[in-house]
Amino acid sequence: MAALSLIVRLFRGAAKIQRKRMILTVTAIAWGTVAIILLLSFGEGLKRSLAAGRRGLGENIVIIWMGETEKAYAGLPAGRPIRLVPEDVDLVLAGVPEIASAAGEMHNWNVQLVNGRTALNKRVVGVHPAYEELRTTYPRAGGRYIDELDQKLKRRVVFLGDELAKALFGAGDPVGQTLLVADTPFTVIGVLQKKKQMGMYGGPDADRATIPLSTFEAMFGRRTLSNLVYQPTRNALAPVAKRHLMEVLGAKYRFDPADTRALQFWDTIRDAKMMNAIMIGLEAFLGGIGALTLIIGGVGVANIMFATVTHRTREIGVQMALGARRLYITGSIVLESLALTFAGGVAGIGVGVAIVQVLAAVQAHAKSEAMEILGTPTISLPIAVATVTLLGLIGMLAGYFPARRAVSIQPAEALRFE
Amino acid sequence: MFGNGTNGKNGKDKPNGAADGAIIALAGVRKVYDTGAVKVEALRKVDLAIKRNEFVAIVGPSGSGKSTLMNIIGCLDTATEGSYCLRGEEVAGMSIDRLADIRNRRIGFVFQNFNLLPQLTAYENVEMPLLFKGAPARERRERVETLLGEVGLADRMQHRPVELSGGQMQRVAIARALACEPDIILADEPTGNLDSAAGGDIIGKFEELWAKGHTLVLITHDAAIARRTRRVVRVQDGAVVSDEAVA
Numbered sequence: 001m002a003a004l005s006l007i008v009r010l011f012r013g014a015a016k017i018q019r020k021r022m023i024l025t026v027t028a029i030a031w032g033t034v035a036i037i038l039l040l041s042f043g044e045g046l047k048r049s050l051a052a053g054r055r056g057l058g059e060n061i062v063i064i065w066m067g068e069t070e071k072a073y074a075g076l077p078a079g080r081p082i083r084l085v086p087e088d089v090d091l092v093l094a095g096v097p098e099i100a101s102a103a104g105e106m107h108n109w110n111v112q113l114v115n116g117r118t119a120l121n122k123r124v125v126g127v128h129p130a131y132e133e134l135r136t137t138y139p140r141a142g143g144r145y146i147d148e149l150d151q152k153l154k155r156r157v158v159f160l161g162d163e164l165a166k167a168l169f170g171a172g173d174p175v176g177q178t179l180l181v182a183d184t185p186f187t188v189i190g191v192l193q194k195k196k197q198m199g200m201y202g203g204p205d206a207d208r209a210t211i212p213l214s215t216f217e218a219m220f221g222r223r224t225l226s227n228l229v230y231q232p233t234r235n236a237l238a239p240v241a242k243r244h245l246m247e248v249l250g251a252k253y254r255f256d257p258a259d260t261r262a263l264q265f266w267d268t269i270r271d272a273k274m275m276n277a278i279m280i281g282l283e284a285f286l287g288g289i290g291a292l293t294l295i296i297g298g299v300g301v302a303n304i305m306f307a308t309v310t311h312r313t314r315e316i317g318v319q320m321a322l323g324a325r326r327l328y329i330t331g332s333i334v335l336e337s338l339a340l341t342f343a344g345g346v347a348g349i350g351v352g353v354a355i356v357q358v359l360a361a362v363q364a365h366a367k368s369e370a371m372e373i374l375g376t377p378t379i380s381l382p383i384a385v386a387t388v389t390l391l392g393l394i395g396m397l398a399g400y401f402p403a404r405r406a407v408s409i410q411p412a413e414a415l416r417f418e
Numbered sequence: 419m420f421g422n423g424t425n426g427k428n429g430k431d432k433p434n435g436a437a438d439g440a441i442i443a444l445a446g447v448r449k450v451y452d453t454g455a456v457k458v459e460a461l462r463k464v465d466l467a468i469k470r471n472e473f474v475a476i477v478g479p480s481g482s483g484k485s486t487l488m489n490i491i492g493c494l495d496t497a498t499e500g501s502y503c504l505r506g507e508e509v510a511g512m513s514i515d516r517l518a519d520i521r522n523r524r525i526g527f528v529f530q531n532f533n534l535l536p537q538l539t540a541y542e543n544v545e546m547p548l549l550f551k552g553a554p555a556r557e558r559r560e561r562v563e564t565l566l567g568e569v570g571l572a573d574r575m576q577h578r579p580v581e582l583s584g585g586q587m588q589r590v591a592i593a594r595a596l597a598c599e600p601d602i603i604l605a606d607e608p609t610g611n612l613d614s615a616a617g618g619d620i621i622g623k624f625e626e627l628w629a630k631g632h633t634l635v636l637i638t639h640d641a642a643i644a645r646r647t648r649r650v651v652r653v654q655d656g657a658v659v660s661d662e663a664v665a
């Protein structure tokens with residue numbers, strides 16, 4: 001402790017002489033810190049925004065489109081269309097143990113919806129109740145989603161996308177109100193909780209009306225599914241689930257399970273994996289740029305430490321003559337270097353956090369699509385830890401090399417230094 | 419007159435004719451400064467033995483190698499060749515920290531230019547060796563106050579070197595040299611930057627220390643000062659040319 005006060009006193013003496021350079025160096029470190037914090041928190045914001053957008057489509061799901069066989073199979077020619085029906089959902093659930101949940105959906109993209117004097121032509125989809133969880137189409141408070149009873153009784157109930165609800169009913173709560181769907185009165189049972197949705201097919205969930213699949217079939221006289229959505233029990237089992245599903249459906253519709261055109265798959269699990277890899281790459285890139293800026297600041301610190309060590313050679317010589325050990329000499333220099341680095345670091349973190357907060361506030365108000373995708377810059381704990389660790393590392397190294405030089409010379413030589 | 423006794427602690431044979439019982443024993447010491455282009459042989463084959471409680475003056479013309487010799491004795495530099503035993507122990511090959519500890523506890527230095535740290539007060543300068551020794555705060559305070567009192571600077575403890583006269587600065591340096599109670603005091607022209615009154619005062623101080631049992635090695639080119647010691651070693655061109663007791 002007492003030794004520390006000696007170090008501080010000597011450091012203050014040196015700081016007086018080198019004030020200008022020290023300020024410059026501290027500024028460089030601060031700037032590097034700001035850069036790394038901004039870059040990483042933008043990366044983090046983007047990552048979270050993309051993750052939220054993905055969640056808007058549904059997590060770890062696979063979406064099937066109907067296709068046409070490409071291979072002749074069991075005496076049947078190629079080019080046969082494969083059309084799944086609602087019962088296939090039960091078939092798949094029963095026959096593929098690796099599938100945890102599945103739902104069918106049918107789309108009618110141009111249906112008249114009328115509420116009083118407001119009439120709109122919008123997409124109406126019929127779905128199984130499991131669709132809610134699979135596609136994260138959760139109702140906001142005060143409403144509910146389509147359930148098994150609705151499906152069983154072919155009820156005339158409708159679940160509205162939040163934007164569609166606004167367009168039809170204005171600011172008021174539509175739940176419990178009646179809506180004419182293709183001239184048939186339906187009761188509104190729920191409105192979609194606002195969500196960010198990046199991946200989509202058949203338009204955004206916010207802008208569609210959803211009714212029970214059974215009701216849809218009866219109303220529009222349809223049998224074939226537009227899509228079948230399912231979720232494997234575990235992500236790792238996705239390929240097995242797909243193979244088994246192809247076998248089960250291939251047996252029923254008599255197509256080759258290896259026929260890649262019979263049904264078409266959108267595997268969001270694989271997409272997510274790829275996106276993660278891209279994000280990690282992007283974060284490494286942004287972090288690398290930030291780190292580089294910081295390292296340049298660190299070179300400045302090392303430089304100034306070399307200068308002060310040279311300047312104070314004699315002082316170090318005196319201390320060595322009086323019995324200062326190696327650790328004391330190197331420790332004092334490394335401590336000084338850390339002090340400089342962290343002075344810049346603290347300033348940089350302060351400025352960085354302030355900028356991030358201002359940007360977040362600005363973004364909360366300004367609504368632009370680009371900004372929405374970019375997300376809100378966010379400082380996460382790992383970012384803070386990484387920044388502080390990097391600062392510490394730079395401070396240590398920037399002090400270590402000058403310190404090593406300082407202790408490498410004989411005290412006699414140091415004392416002769418002018 | 420040559421110190422008071424034979425206390426070869428472990429009675430081991432000293433190499434190369436170093437006198438038995440010597441606290442400082444150099445044998446065949448060479449020092450070559452390699453400044454890249456030229457090599458300067460500052461010491462050539464120096465043999466020198468100093469016993470406990472001797473008071474030795476090293477004299478010789480400028481550039482003859484006196485400081486080089488003192489640096490080696492003080493473990494501030496290493497010999498290029500030859501052997502140096504301090505209290506019977508070979509110094510060559512000791513670790514940097516071991517040498518630091520020896521300088522801290524066994525040797526006190528007094529330099530011509532004082533080598534006080536200008537940022538620190540007299541008190542803090544004297545405290546430094548005690549800090550390096552790891553002495554507790556109480557011991558440090560008592561020791562520093564006693565030492566500065568003994569050199570007559572009790573009222574100057576909080577002064578910085580610039581606020582002191584040359585003689586006062588050198589007294590601070592002596593107090594600092596004594597901080598960890600070393601048995602050897604090495605002084606390289608300690609009066610060189612002082613007027614004769616202050617210089618005489620400092621030599622008086624050294625005589626007191628000698629009387630208390632310290633071993634003193636004093637570099638000087640002042641014949642009057644050399645006469646106040648008990649043994650004069652004359653160095654010329656990096657070699658000892660004479661070594662005699664003061665009458």
Ligand SMILES: Nc1ncnc2c1ncn2[C@@H]1O[C@H](COP(=O)(O)OP(=O)(O)O)[C@@H](O)[C@H]1O
Binds near residue numbers: 479
């Ligand atoms: N660090 C050094 N590098 C090169 N030459 C040196 C160094 N120190 C001393 N010398 C040379 O060694 C010789 C002896 O120097 P020194 O021991 O300082 O003599 P003195 O103290 O007797 O005046 C001189 O020629 C001096 O120039």
Ligand SMILES: [Mg+2]
Binds near residue numbers: 484485486606
């Ligand atoms: Mg000299």
